[in-house]
Amino acid sequence: MSLAEKSPSFTHGMTITNPIHKALQAFAAAVTEKMNQLTLGEPEEQLRTPFDNFMNGGVSAAFGLNIGCIGETPLPDRLGRPDQQQRVVC
Secondary structure (H helix, E strand, O other): HHHHHOOOOOOOOOOOOOOOHHHHHHHHOOOHHHHOOOOOOOHHHHHHHHHHHHHHHHHHHHOOEEEEEEEOOOOOOOOOOOOOEEEOOO
C-alpha cells in the first residue's frame, strides 16, 4: 500500500491538508518569528506561546479534544517542575 493510500491527506504534489501538519507549520512560523526578533529573551521561554497555541488550537482541533497547557506545574514528591503540563478535558 502506498503512502498516498495510507494517508488520504498526502498527495504526490506535496499538497498536505492534514490539520496537524498545518498546525506544525503555524508553530514553526511563530517560533521563527520569536527567535528572529532583535531583542531576544530566554530561548526556552520563546516557545511557550507558540506551543500553547499549537496544543490548544491545532492539536485540539485535529483530534476533537479540549487540550489545555499549564506552565511550571509542580509535581508532588519530585524535584524540579516540568515546563508544561497538558490536560485533556473530556
